[in-house]
Amino acid sequence: MVVGSGQIWDARSGADKRTRTEVTQESAKRRRLNGDEDSLPIYATKFSKEEIEAEGRKPKKKVAVMLGYSGSGYKGMQINNDEKTIEGDLFKALVAAGAISKANADDPKKSSLVRCARTDRGVHAAGNVISLKMIIEDPDIVPKINEHLPPQIRVWGFEQTNGSFSAYQLCDSRIYEYLIPTYCFLPPHPESFLGKQLVKLAEEAGDSAGFEKRQHEVSDFWKETEEAHVKPFLDSLDPELSASVRQALYDAEPKILDVEPDTDPADIPEAAASDTRITPVEVQATIELPDTGRNDDQTIKHQESDFEKSSGAIESLKADVSRPDSGIGFVEETSPETQTLNENDQRSPLSALEEALRKLKSIIISAKKAYRIHPTRLARVQSVLNHYIGTHNFHNYTIGKLPHDPSAKRVIRSFTVAPDPILINNAEWLSLKVHGQSFMMHQIRKMVTMAALVVRCGCPEERMKESYGQERLTLPKAPSLGLLLERPVFETYNKNLVKEGANKRGEVGFGRFERQVEEFKQREIYERIFGEEERDDT
Numbered sequence: 001m002v003v004g005s006g007q008i009w010d011a012r013s014g015a016d017k018r019t020r021t022e023v024t025q026e027s028a029k030r031r032r033l034n035g036d037e038d039s040l041p042i043y044a045t046k047f048s049k050e051e052i053e054a055e056g057r058k059p060k061k062k063v064a065v066m067l068g069y070s071g072s073g074y075k076g077m078q079i080n081n082d083e084k085t086i087e088g089d090l091f092k093a094l095v096a097a098g099a100i101s102k103a104n105a106d107d108p109k110k111s112s113l114v115r116c117a118r119t120d121r122g123v124h125a126a127g128n129v130i131s132l133k134m135i136i137e138d139p140d141i142v143p144k145i146n147e148h149l150p151p152q153i154r155v156w157g158f159e160q161t162n163g164s165f166s167a168y169q170l171c172d173s174r175i176y177e178y179l180i181p182t183y184c185f186l187p188p189h190p191e192s193f194l195g196k197q198l199v200k201l202a203e204e205a206g207d208s209a210g211f212e213k214r215q216h217e218v219s220d221f222w223k224e225t226e227e228a229h230v231k232p233f234l235d236s237l238d239p240e241l242s243a244s245v246r247q248a249l250y251d252a253e254p255k256i257l258d259v260e261p262d263t264d265p266a267d268i269p270e271a272a273a274s275d276t277r278i279t280p281v282e283v284q285a286t287i288e289l290p291d292t293g294r295n296d297d298q299t300i301k302h303q304e305s306d307f308e309k310s311s312g313a314i315e316s317l318k319a320d321v322s323r324p325d326s327g328i329g330f331v332e333e334t335s336p337e338t339q340t341l342n343e344n345d346q347r348s349p350l351s352a353l354e355e356a357l358r359k360l361k362s363i364i365i366s367a368k369k370a371y372r373i374h375p376t377r378l379a380r381v382q383s384v385l386n387h388y389i390g391t392h393n394f395h396n397y398t399i400g401k402l403p404h405d406p407s408a409k410r411v412i413r414s415f416t417v418a419p420d421p422i423l424i425n426n427a428e429w430l431s432l433k434v435h436g437q438s439f440m441m442h443q444i445r446k447m448v449t450m451a452a453l454v455v456r457c458g459c460p461e462e463r464m465k466e467s468y469g470q471e472r473l474t475l476p477k478a479p480s481l482g483l484l485l486e487r488p489v490f491e492t493y494n495k496n497l498v499k500e501g502a503n504k505r506g507e508v509g510f511g512r513f514e515r516q517v518e519e520f521k522q523r524e525i526y527e528r529i530f531g532e533e534e535r536d537d538t
Contacts, residue, residue: 043088
């Protein structure tokens with residue numbers, strides 16, 4: 001459908017969206033006042049007038065509640081009327097424990113509940129903070145709250161604050177961690193479409209020597225894998241089948257689709273959001289990493305869009321990514337409908353070619369997991385991440401923002417890779433930690449992917465700087481599985497607290513819960529990430 005620019009502007013304006021939200025909320029409020037029990041959100045509890053009067057009024061204090069959670073199985077952090085969320089389960093537990101009165105049990109706004117950082121579906125948090133007015137006279141209120149929570153959500157404790165405290169407004173910055181397997185930094189197979197394109201583009205740019213130098217420490221990986229694992233398997237097959245398997249793996253060229261360059265991402269269906277024509281800049285930088293969920297912490301003191309739903313990677317290269325030779329190791333999350341179809345397909349007998357491809361894929365995945373990153377390549381990962389530090393225009397690292405939008409400028413304080421990789425289930429992982437003032441939708445996951453693909457594709461590091469320019473690039477998202485909010489930082493608030501010498505108020509932070517947080521992170525977050533990757537190869 002073609003519409004005028006004025007119509008587009010009206011449909012996308014913040015005022016229009018705000019009006020629709022207010023109308024929806026007012027309608028829901030009227031339904032509740034009219035006694036329509038079916039309209040209650042899934043997190044709300046409706047008590048009778050007699051039950052509310054019997055409870056009586058209890059004093060409430062403004063507090064900052066520190067908590068941690070594993071996002072697996074949840075539709076994100078933010079409360080939702082119809083879906084299971086971290087905040088929804090937490091709100092119900094607060095009511096059940098008596099931390100929120102029965103009179104306020106149907107609406108979190110009555111308790112002034114505000115989250116510090118919103119996380120998307122499947123994203124974890126070792127530390128997050130909410131602020132609210134809470135009944136705290138019971139000294140055992142924290143254990144009682146936890147009694148009503150599943151093991152993957154824990155309240156660490158709370159601190160009493162002043163009445164104007166807002167976990168969102170007073171947060172200075174956030175620290176996130178992303179766990180990524182080192183085999184994601186392997187180059188694409190030289191016979192794959194992307195592998196051939198990289199060599200071709202390097203030759204056209206007169207940078208073949210530089211390209212080979214940047215890939216030197218991994219130049220023998222695929223040759224050795226072919227000799228040790230792939231060739232023996234192919235030799236065991238019928239010659240005609242063996243040739244078909246090799247052709248299916250390497251020779252298929254991905255389909256390239258067109259999207260108008262000025263098309264707003266919001267106008268493109270999610271399934272096709274990455275379908276664009278390849279440009280030399282895009283192919284040199286990246287290849288699509290299909291989405292497995294959504295996430296990134298949102299803007300501070302501006303809009304609070306979804307958190308966390310690399311150069312120019314695209315859906316058109318999905319065929320290369322999904323093949324085991326791509327070196328990525330990330331797979332696309334399927335919808336329930338697609339999953340049902342896949343299950344039906346799995347019940348059908350596999351052809352000889354399909355069975356052989358499945359076995360070969362397993363062989364190649366095992367070979368990739370046995371890869372151990374070279375110190376030179378690890379140093380290059382850090383060198384690439386350093387390009388994020390400072391204030392940059394990250395319009396290409398989110399959706400719906402144009403190059404001239406001032407809100408796309410974000411401050412990154414640090415982005416580091418741990419010097420010692422982690423070995424889990426025979427696969428090697430890296431811990432990447434980013435500290436920033438605020439993040440836009442998908443920003444961290446796109447930053448991780450962009451850096452990983454610049455390394456794996458042997459691109460010049462200048463590609464990072466180019467991503468901040470006026471050219472609009474289509475960048476993919478790394479899976480939400482490896483992302484977790486380590487902790488928000490309230491440095492300014494805590495410093496002012498010391499200066500004021502405020503009584504009964506402690507610092508908002510996680511220092512005194514460090515042991516519990518680390519145990520929880522290992523048990524409920526890290527083990528889930530490693531286990532799900534081992535099971536699903538996401």
